[in-house]
Amino acid sequence: MGRSSRRRPIGWRRRSFAFAPALLAGVAWLAVLPATALAHPLGNFTINHYAGLTIGRTAVDVDLVIDMAEIPTFQERQGMDADGDGSISDDEADAWAGTACQTLATTIRLDRDGRPQTAAVTSHSVGFPGGAGGLSTLRLECGLTAALVPPLDASATFTFSDPSYAERIGWREIVVNADGTVLDTHGLPAVSASQKLTSYPASMLTQPLDVRTATISARPGAASPASPPPAPSVAISAGGAVPGGVAADLPPILSEALSGDLSLLVWLGALGTAFVIGALHAITPGHGKTVMAAYLVGTRGSPAHAVGLGLSVAVSHTLGILGLAFVVIAAEGALPPDVIARTLPVIAAASIVVIGGLMLIGQVRQRVAARRSSHEHEHEHEHDHAHAHGHDHGAGGQSHMPAAGATLTWRGLFALGLTGGLVPSASALVLLLGSIVAGRAALGLVLVGVFGLGMATVMSAVGLAMVFARGRLDRIPRSSRFGSIATAVPMLASIAVIGVGVVLTWSAVAGRPVL
Numbered sequence: 413m414g415r416s417s418r419r420r421p422i423g424w425r426r427r428s429f430a431f432a433p434a435l436l437a438g439v440a441w442l443a444v445l446p447a448t449a450l451a452h453p454l455g456n457f458t459i460n461h462y463a464g465l466t467i468g469r470t471a472v473d474v475d476l477v478i479d480m481a482e483i484p485t486f487q488e489r490q491g492m493d494a495d496g497d498g499s500i501s502d503d504e505a506d507a508w509a510g511t512a513c514q515t516l517a518t519t520i521r522l523d524r525d526g527r528p529q530t531a532a533v534t535s536h537s538v539g540f541p542g543g544a545g546g547l548s549t550l551r552l553e554c555g556l557t558a559a560l561v562p563p564l565d566a567s568a569t570f571t572f573s574d575p576s577y578a579e580r581i582g583w584r585e586i587v588v589n590a591d592g593t594v595l596d597t598h599g600l601p602a603v604s605a606s607q608k609l610t611s612y613p614a615s616m617l618t619q620p621l622d623v624r625t626a627t628i629s630a631r632p633g634a635a636s637p638a639s640p641p642p643a644p645s646v647a648i649s650a651g652g653a654v655p656g657g658v659a660a661d662l663p664p665i666l667s668e669a670l671s672g673d674l675s676l677l678v679w680l681g682a683l684g685t686a687f688v689i690g691a692l693h694a695i696t697p698g699h700g701k702t703v704m705a706a707y708l709v710g711t712r713g714s715p716a717h718a719v720g721l722g723l724s725v726a727v728s729h730t731l732g733i734l735g736l737a738f739v740v741i742a743a744e745g746a747l748p749p750d751v752i753a754r755t756l757p758v759i760a761a762a763s764i765v766v767i768g769g770l771m772l773i774g775q776v777r778q779r780v781a782a783r784r785s786s787h788e789h790e791h792e793h794e795h796d797h798a799h800a801h802g803h804d805h806g807a808g809g810q811s812h813m814p815a816a817g818a819t820l821t822w823r824g825l826f827a828l829g830l831t832g833g834l835v836p837s838a839s840a841l842v843l844l845l846g847s848i849v850a851g852r853a854a855l856g857l858v859l860v861g862v863f864g865l866g867m868a869t870v871m872s873a874v875g876l877a878m879v880f881a882r883g884r885l886d887r888i889p890r891s892s893r894f895g896s897i898a899t900a901v902p903m904l905a906s907i908a909v910i911g912v913g914v915v916l917t918w919s920a921v922a923g924r925p926v927l
Contacts, residue, residue: 451544452481453612454620456838457749458582459484462609463520463574467630468591469564473557474531474572476516479609480550482543483740483749484580486845488550490741498851500540509538513554516576522558523571529558545662545846546671551609564593567631574624579748583612583620588628596629662843663689666859670843670850686843686859690726690866693837718875724829726868732756733840733860740845761916763830768909775903837863 454460464475480488492500492508513536522529535555540548572586587604588597605621606612612620669682713721740749840863847856 451842452479452549453617454481454583455581456482456544456842457484457580459577459580460583460606460609460620461574461576461585462583462604462606463572463586463626464604464608465570465572465586465588465626465628466591467564467570467588467593467595467628469560469593469632471557471559472522472529472531472570473555473591474520474522475608476513476520476552476554476556476574477609478512478516478550478552478554478576479583480552481582482545482547482549482842483845485540485543485548485550486849487740489548505538505540506536509536509552509554512536512538512552513556516554517556519574519576520556521571521573521575524560525568529560531556531558545842546667546850547842547846564630564632567629570626570628570630572626572628583609583622584624585609585621586623586626588626590630590634592632592634593630594633598627598629600626600628662839662846666843667846669855669859670846670852674852674855682855682859683862686862687866687869689839690863691870692866693839693863694867694870713875713879715876715879718879719872720826721829721875722868722870722872724826725871726864728830729837729840729867730860730864733837733844734857736841737844737848740841741848757919758917758921761913761919764913764916765910766913768906768911768913771906771909772903775906779903839863 452458458481460479460481462475462477462479466473466475488508489500492504494504494507510533513533517531517533520531522531533554534557535553537553539551541551543549574584574586583606585604585606586600587602588595588600589602600623605616663685665678665681665685669678672678736749840860843863844853844856844860847853847859
């Protein structure tokens with residue numbers, strides 16, 4: 413039946429790792445983060461398509477390949493396990509592949525001069541290449557044939573489209589070849605750029621092909637063997653960037669903890685590695701660190717606020733992972749997880765614009781109130797500037813800034829923390845799903861929590877650094893060279909939050925989230 417796996421538990425992995433080699437491998441993995449070895453190159457959420465059309469005089473053959481990454485494969489394997497024993501047998505995999513190919517045969521559309529052509533399934537196979545975190549990927553191959561009645565004896569126009577999994581992100585490719593016919597493919601290639609979804613071009617991983625339809629003009633005959641294939645007449649379009657960029661993988665020490673012998677040393681190594689991965693995740697570009705720092709400066713946050721902000725990010729991120737895992741397991745039919753992965757960055761980025769706007773409004777109100785108060789103060793004392801008990805502005809002048817924390821509310825702080833942790837990490841999701849597959853869901857929950865603590869530590873450290881820096885600015889006398897600049901910092905921070913939010917929103921809508 414092709415390349416279906418032998419009967420074995422979902423997420424089976426070799427258990428020959430000893431702790432020391434596993435730990436060393438984990439350290440090496442961290443050193444080259446985010447390079448991956450086993451994870452799907454287009455991202456853990458993707459469903460990728462290949463359609464190879466061969467147009468002959470009596471039939472059109474369609475070679476369909478569906479390449480699913482770890483997350484959709486996890487979902488499909490739940491449905492394959494007909495007897496509920498936690499493993500996929502050859503018979504279960506074969507039955508699923510036959511049904512899946514039959515569904516695809518009725519989903520694709522092949523027309524000849526506007527008349528639908530019926531495609532019949534001639535072959536099917538499925539295999540489960542290894543993926544990240546003990547999860548597998550899936551490769552489904554379907555052979556289809558549509559008989560041409562009557563045979564092609566004059567020029568005709570064929571149209572083909574593949575609307576399957578239309579809402580899912582991933583690579584989509586169509587190639588066309590002739591068999592006893594002469595074709596005008598209108599730019600479609602005869603050779604697969606991805607070698608039938610087995611070797612994706614590195615230069616196109618963030619801009620995958622997105623070819624869903626084809627129009628081909630055909631007539632009887634054969635092209636001269638000596639003639640080179642015609643150059644494409646149009647450029648092949650590329651789709652949007654894959655959310656999350658390079659796919660997430662897990663170091664060997666975590667894979668050992670999920671599916672190997674769980675000794676004390678492996679426990680400790682896994683906890684430490686999860687913490688470090690969370691910390692590294694927090695220091696990657698984005699994650700709102702710049703916005704959070706500007707928020708703490710602009711709202712005069714205290715050290716307690718900085719720590720609270722970091723913890724709120726961690727809690728929000730952990731709850732987001734649990735929620736997305738629930739969607740993957742229980743609600744796939746209603747809401748595909750990659751739709752959530754594309755939507756959350758837009759919501760988070762737009763929220764930052766709103767938060768920045770509220771900050772700016774608050775700063776404007778404070779300055780208006782301060783000027784009104786100053787004017788009234790000057791009016792009261794306009795006839796008495798020289799009395800001995802006048803106001804002491806200090807050697808360099810008064811800063812006239814509110815006390816630490818005076819313009820910040822815990823509600824606003826937690827709102828920003830929710831925004832910062834709203835976009836889930838693919839690594840944490842793969843870690844949790846891998847633990848479920850291995851039958852160690854409790855361990856997965858603990859590791860995801862430790863992952864969040866690593867994030868919180870870094871976020872809190874960044875916040876504390878900004879708070880202390882803000883404190884040094886406050887000590888600069890207003891009448892000094894840099895005093896006026898220090899006074900303007902909160903207003904500038906508000907504007908910076910808005911600007912960053914606008915950029916992040918644009919990036920998220922364009923499919924290139926950097927949160």
